[in-house]
Amino acid sequence: xxxxxxxxxxxxxxxxxxxxxxxxxxxxxxxxxxxxxxxxxxxxxxxxxxxxxxxxxxxxxxxxxxxxxxxxxxxxxxxxxxxxxxxxxxxxxxxxxxxxxxxxxxxxxxxxxxxxxxxxxxxxxxxxxxxxxxxxxxxxxxxxxxxxxxxxxxxxxxxxxxxxxxxxxxxxxxxxxxxxxxxxxxxxxxxxxxxxxxxxxxxxxxxxxxxxxxxxxxxxxxxxxx
Numbered sequence: 001x002x003x004x005x006x007x008x009x010x011x012x013x014x015x016x017x018x019x020x021x022x023x024x025x026x027x028x029x030x031x032x033x034x035x036x037x038x039x040x041x042x043x044x045x046x047x048x049x050x051x052x053x054x055x056x057x058x059x060x061x062x063x064x065x066x067x068x069x070x071x072x073x074x075x076x077x078x079x080x081x082x083x084x085x086x087x088x089x090x091x092x093x094x095x096x097x098x099x100x101x102x103x104x105x106x107x108x109x110x111x112x113x114x115x116x117x118x119x120x121x122x123x124x125x126x127x128x129x130x131x132x133x134x135x136x137x138x139x140x141x142x143x144x145x146x147x148x149x150x151x152x153x154x155x156x157x158x159x160x161x162x163x164x165x166x167x168x169x170x171x172x173x174x175x176x177x178x179x180x181x182x183x184x185x186x187x188x189x190x191x192x193x194x195x196x197x198x199x200x201x202x203x204x205x206x207x208x209x210x211x212x213x214x215x216x217x218x219x220x221x222x223x224x225x226x
Contacts (some may be wrong), residue, residue: 009212010036010073012098012130014089016043017059022066024104027135029070031100032218038073040096044088048080053151054192057201090126149191155180157193157204158209162202164211166193176217182207 013028015021025041041063045056052060060077067075078088093101100101124132129157156175157164166180166189178195189209195202205212 006035006037007097009035009099010097011035011042011100011102012040012042012089012093012096013102014042014044015063015104017056021059021063022102024102024135025066025070027082029072031102031133038096039070040074040076040092040098041072042076042078042089042092044078044081044085046081049077050196053152054179054194057194057203060084061201075149086123086126089123093127093130098127098130100131100133101127102135104135115134138164149181150184152179152181153162154178155193157195157217158219159226164214164217166206168212182192 011028011032013024013025021043028039028041043060043063045052045082049060064075076092081088083091089101092098153168154177156167156169156171156177158167158171158173158175159165167175168180170177176195178193180189180191180193182189182191189206191206192203193206193211202216204214204216211217
């Protein structure tokens with residue numbers, strides 16, 4: 001039988017892409033466990049999920065797994081969002097009856113604006129009924145501020161004998177369509193290929209133009225032919 005949590009308290013953790021998202025989620029989980037109350041995680045992006053690059057997609061996948069591990073009430077992804085950040089936070093806070101909000105102060109984070117007086121004042125007017133926790137988080141190192149992949153390009157994976165090859169023009173043969181993210185600083189087609197199957201994102205490694213882990217394609221599609 002599922003444990004019934006107290007409903008007079010509920011916590012919302014706002015995360016943005018960067019190395020500190022997991023730390024904030026765990027901080028929220030620790031507080032929610034102490035208060036024995038529901039925990040919600042929120043991330044906001046102006047782009048739709050299917051337009052996320054490899055780095056963003058990776059964070060979303062890791063946070064999703066972490067939320068399942070910690071039995072978070074709900075991981076909320078507000079993609080393709082055109083409203084101001086404070087409006088979205090206010091909507092979620094009212095919808096989920098949030099009493100406490102945790103955000104991180106980070107140079108890489110969209111939430112850093114909250115440390116600036118003008119934005120904080122607007123946010124406090126939008127959600128005057130909650131307590132805010134502004135968490136100081138580690139500033140990323142210079143070489144951590146950039147992803148290791150170039151901007152994604154549309155590509156296709158086709159079967160070539162026993163292997164799978166990546167091509168960049170739509171082939172006449174059966175293929176898997178997706179996005180290829182090339183590793184920075186390589187002259188070869190090395191990187192990762194992301195594609196959607198049954199409404200779930202998958203990725204395979206590409207080494208010198210070929211899929212290096214073809215068994216993943218076999219396991220997903222259940223047959224040797226794509």
